[in-house]
Amino acid sequence: MKLQLHIRMNEALFLRNPEGSELGKKIIRHSVELIYKNGFEAFTFKKLAEDIKTTEAGIYRYFENKHKLLVYLTCWYWGWLEFQISFHTNNIKDPTVKLKRIIKLLASAVADDEQTNYLNESLLHQIIISEGSKAYLTKQVGEDNKQEFFKPYKDLCGIIGNIVRECNPKYKYPKSLASTIIEMAHFQNFFMNNLPSLTDFGNVKQESAIISFLDHLVFSSIKKV
Amino acid sequence: MKLQLHIRMNEALFLRNPEGSELGKKIIRHSVELIYKNGFEAFTFKKLAEDIKTTEAGIYRYFENKHKLLVYLTCWYWGWLEFQISFHTNNIKDPTVKLKRIIKLLASAVADDEQTNYLNESLLHQIIISEGSKAYLTKQVGEDNKQEFFKPYKDLCGIIGNIVRECNPKYKYPKSLASTIIEMAHFQNFFMNNLPSLTDFGNVKQESAIISFLDHLVFSSIKKV
DNA sequence: TATTTATGATAGCAATACTATCTATACAGG
DNA sequence: CCTGTATAGATAGTATTGCTATCATAAATA
Numbered sequence: 001m002k003l004q005l006h007i008r009m010n011e012a013l014f015l016r017n018p019e020g021s022e023l024g025k026k027i028i029r030h031s032v033e034l035i036y037k038n039g040f041e042a043f044t045f046k047k048l049a050e051d052i053k054t055t056e057a058g059i060y061r062y063f064e065n066k067h068k069l070l071v072y073l074t075c076w077y078w079g080w081l082e083f084q085i086s087f088h089t090n091n092i093k094d095p096t097v098k099l100k101r102i103i104k105l106l107a108s109a110v111a112d113d114e115q116t117n118y119l120n121e122s123l124l125h126q127i128i129i130s131e132g133s134k135a136y137l138t139k140q141v142g143e144d145n146k147q148e149f150f151k152p153y154k155d156l157c158g159i160i161g162n163i164v165r166e167c168n169p170k171y172k173y174p175k176s177l178a179s180t181i182i183e184m185a186h187f188q189n190f191f192m193n194n195l196p197s198l199t200d201f202g203n204v205k206q207e208s209a210i211i212s213f214l215d216h217l218v219f220s221s222i223k224k225v
Numbered sequence: 226m227k228l229q230l231h232i233r234m235n236e237a238l239f240l241r242n243p244e245g246s247e248l249g250k251k252i253i254r255h256s257v258e259l260i261y262k263n264g265f266e267a268f269t270f271k272k273l274a275e276d277i278k279t280t281e282a283g284i285y286r287y288f289e290n291k292h293k294l295l296v297y298l299t300c301w302y303w304g305w306l307e308f309q310i311s312f313h314t315n316n317i318k319d320p321t322v323k324l325k326r327i328i329k330l331l332a333s334a335v336a337d338d339e340q341t342n343y344l345n346e347s348l349l350h351q352i353i354i355s356e357g358s359k360a361y362l363t364k365q366v367g368e369d370n371k372q373e374f375f376k377p378y379k380d381l382c383g384i385i386g387n388i389v390r391e392c393n394p395k396y397k398y399p400k401s402l403a404s405t406i407i408e409m410a411h412f413q414n415f416f417m418n419n420l421p422s423l424t425d426f427g428n429v430k431q432e433s434a435i436i437s438f439l440d441h442l443v444f445s446s447i448k449k450v
Numbered sequence: 451t452a453t454t455t456a457t458g459a460t461a462g463c464a465a466t467a468c469t470a471t472c473t474a475t476a477c478a479g480g
Numbered sequence: 481c482c483t484g485t486a487t488a489g490a491t492a493g494t495a496t497t498g499c500t501a502t503c504a505t506a507a508a509t510a
Contacts, residue, residue, distance in 0.1 A: 016487090023488070039364035044466065055489060060468070133358055139264035141419045154422050172425065173438045179416060179423040180409055180442070187408055188401055194366045197379050198404040200397065213398045217405070220445040241456090248457075269497065280458060285499070 005116065007079040012147045013072045016062045019118070026052045027062055028076075029119050031069055036123040040070060040131040067138070071149050073119075074135045077128050078152035080121065081105070082159065095166035100215060102160060106185035107210045129186045157182060168222040177221060181214060188213065230341065232304040237372045238297045241287045244343070251277045252287055254344050256294055261348040265295060265356040292363070296374050298344075299360045302353050303377035305346065306330070307384065320391035325440060327385060331410035332435045354411045382407060393447040402446060406439060413438065 009019075018024030030052045035043045043066060045059040063069045084105055089098045110125040136150060144150065160178035164171060171177070188199055188210045196202030201209040236242075243249030255277045260268045268291060270284040288294045309330055314323045335350040361375060369375065385403035389396060396402070413424055413435045421427030426434040 021487075041363065045468085046466075055491085056467090057469080057490085058488065061488080065467075130362055133362065136420065137355055137358065137415070138266065145420060150420055154420070157423050173441065174425065175422070176413055176416075176424045176426070176435075176438050177442070179412070180405070183408065183412055184405055187404070190362070191401075191404060195361065195370060195375055195379070197400070198382050199401045200399065201401070210401075213401050216398065217402070217442065217446055220448070221442055223445070246456075270499085271497075280460085281498090282459085282500085283457065286456085290498075 005080070005083060007076055007083070009072065009075060009079075010148055010151065013068055013075065013149065014063055015060075018062050018072075023052075023054060023058065024062055025118055026054075027059060027069075028073075029117070032073065032119045032123050032127060035070075035073075035127050035131060040066070040127075040134060067135075067140075070131065071135045071144065073124060074128060074132055075149065075152045076119070077124050077132075078156050082152065082156050085156070085159070095163050096219075099160075099163050099167060099218065102163065103181060103185070103214045103218065104211055106182060107189065107207050107214060109207060129190050132186060133183075153182075164218075164222055168224050170224070171222045173221075177218065181218060184217075185210065185214060230305070230308060232301055232308070234297065234300060234304075235373055235376065238293055238300065238374065239288055240285075243287050243297075248277075248279060248283065249287055250343055251279075252284060252294075253298075254342070257298065257344045257348050257352060260295075260298075260352050260356060265291070265352075265359060292360075292365075295356065296360045296369065298349060299353060299357055300374065300377045301344070302349050302357075303381050307377065307381050310381075310384070320388050321444075324385075324388050324392060324443065327388065328406060328410070328439045328443065329436055331407060332414065332432050332439060334432060354415050357411065358408075378407075389443075389447055393449050395449070396447045398446075402443065406443060409442075410435065410439060 009017075011017075016024065018028050027048065031043070031048055034048055034051060038047075045063075045066060046056050049056045049059050063072070085102055088105060089101050092098045092101065110121045112120045112122040136144070136153075138144070157175060157178045160181060161174040164174040164177055188201070189207065191198040192201045192205055192210065196205070199210075200213070234242075234244075241249065243253050252273065256268070256273055259273055259276060263272075270288075270291060271281050274281045274284050288297070310327055313330060314326050317323045317326065335346045337345045337347040361369070361378075363369070382400060382403045385406060386399040389399040389402055413426070414432065416423040417426045417430055417435065421430070424435075425438070
């Protein structure tokens with residue numbers, strides 16, 4: 001059975017829906033590959049066009065600029081992750097177990113789902129680690145926020161915050177703890193691989209170490225006294 | 226008495242030392258103002274040149290490109306902060322009190338030190354919050370790291386990590402906790418002001434709330450059982 | 451006084467970030 | 481079958497960015 005996951009995207013992110021055509025899907029797939037390979041700064045619509053043998057103007061019919069494309073990718077990622085989380089924590093009653101599972105999902109490398117060839121989830125995960133913050137660390141964050149570009153991220157943060165609250169209703173910072181978990185799952189990974197002396201995982205370089213750190217951080221915080 | 230603080234900078238960051246001339250100092254001062262005002266993406270050497278009534282080529286004699294200038298500013302900031310920390314925690318014996326003081330320094334808005342007119346520390350602090358991560362979230366992070374561009378950040382992280390270890394020698398993640406404190410002091414501030422629903426401080430919008438959150442996070446983690 | 455050094459002025463060039471227009475093709479509806 | 485409409489390819493053009501190079505001038509220094 002081939003179960004197709006579809007993530008509903010904010011229409012303000014694109015000019016033409018990339019999911020609706022072959023060219024559109026190619027744009028997404030290859031932009032993930034190019035950004036992964038060369039980084040977001042070096043990524044241009046010209047290079048992308050050459051890569052998929054279309055023209056620059058062709059790309060501009062889908063996305064206004066590369067910032068919107070990056071935001072599109074991050075939104076897709078958060079939506080996808082929310083689904084992964086709801087799938088993998090389904091039927092788990094204990095919020096503590098749930099939270100542990102979520103930390104693991106957040107901090108683990110992602111295997112490319114061969115079934116979805118819309119994009120390579122594993123590369124996208126790497127992009128989110130290295131480039132994800134650039135989606136909101138801009139001067140236009142306010143306007144982008146008004147257009148709900150960060151809704152998927154906020155939704156995920158809200159879900160995690162609620163589970164934190166279930167674990168301990170008296171804990172005062174569920175949302176900040178949630179955003180800390182999400183950001184640190186990625187930043188500690190980036191540091192581990194690029195600036196290892198900022199972490200305690202430089203020698204092992206294993207995600208399991210990050211998971212242990214986050215587990216300890218989170219459960220010490222929300223432990224009832 | 227006018228005590229002049231001098232921060233020793235990595236020479237590979239510039240072509241000509243900006244501290245050594247009036248033009249150089251103007252470059253630093255005005256780049257902080259412009260980046261603060263328009264954001265790093267919109268910041269160009271051309272605009273900076275117009276702002277200080279020199280030529281583009283004039284700026285390029287000091288800095289190879291705007292990335293190096295951003296790294297320069299972040300280095301200066303971390304060096305400056307290390308001094309602030311050593312100054313304000315001097316003579317404190319209890320590592321717990323020390324750590325509390327450090328969290329406060331990290332998460333507090335900075336008053337511009339009128340004495341140093343090299344640059345506006347208060348604006349620089351805001352820049353570090355919004356743009357600081359872009360100094361290392363690049364494809365060249367490895368080469369930059371080889372040239373020790375992130376040494377001041379690592380040093381600060383090391384200092385904080387050591388104090389964490391003093392608080393509890395058995396705690397397993399002092400360095401990751403240190404980088405988490407530093408990053409979250411800034412990210413929670415950015416979120417509070419720009420994406421408030423990612424935090425629990427949206428209503429109050431006060432740094433004191435971030436400090437309480439970080440205090441709780443850190444001291445729950447390193448508490449001896 | 452000669453000479454190095456810093457700056458200013460100007461030019462130029464390749465790449466980036468778009469916008470516009472025109473054509474070919476497919477396919478969908480009448 | 482014809483005819484609109486939507487999609488994409490082809491080409492051109494423009495302003496800005498991100499540099500590099502050259503020449504002249506003024507100030508500092510040897």
